[in-house]
Amino acid sequence: MTQEGYLWMPCTIENSGFSSERRFTVNLGDGGKAVGTAYVEYLLDEQERPIPEGHPPYGQVIRGKVKCRVIKRDGEKVYIEFPGTDVFHVPSEALMTSR
Numbered sequence: 001m002t003q004e005g006y007l008w009m010p011c012t013i014e015n016s017g018f019s020s021e022r023r024f025t026v027n028l029g030d031g032g033k034a035v036g037t038a039y040v041e042y043l044l045d046e047q048e049r050p051i052p053e054g055h056p057p058y059g060q061v062i063r064g065k066v067k068c069r070v071i072k073r074d075g076e077k078v079y080i081e082f083p084g085t086d087v088f089h090v091p092s093e094a095l096m097t098s099r
Contacts, residue, residue, distance in 0.1 A: 008065040009080070009090070013043055013051065015058045022051060024066045026082065029091040038083035042067040 011024040016037050024043065026034045040051045046063045056062045071079040078092045 006067055006069055007080070008044065009068050009082075011043075011064055011066045012061050013045075013056065013064040013066075014061045015056060019053065024064075024082075026066060029093075034082055036082050036084055038066060042083045 009026050011026045013022050013024050016023045018037075020039055021037045022040060022043055023035065023037050028034055043051050044065045045051055045055075046065075048065065051064070066082060068080040068082050071081055073079075073092070076091060078090055080090060
């Protein structure tokens with residue numbers, strides 16, 4: 001299995017129980033969702049800026065991106081790993097290559 005590198009997936013971001021982490025939710029493209037927590041260095045806001053301390057405020061949800069690692073490609077499916085989660089397969093058009 002060859003590591004293909006890192007990409008970014010659109011997600012929603014909200015605060016979690018720890019100041020250095022945020023909860024993210026990604027739509028997987030098949031009707032499913034991946035929900036996890038990640039350190040803020042693996043997350044960007046909608047303008048591709050780092051998530052500042054204390055943001056978003058508790059109870060608010062913002063749009064952003066989460067860094068994911070491409071595990072392998074299998075036709076139309078791409079197997080990716082989010083920070084601290086299992087491996088998921090998503091449609092290749094769901095991936096973003098920008099920062």
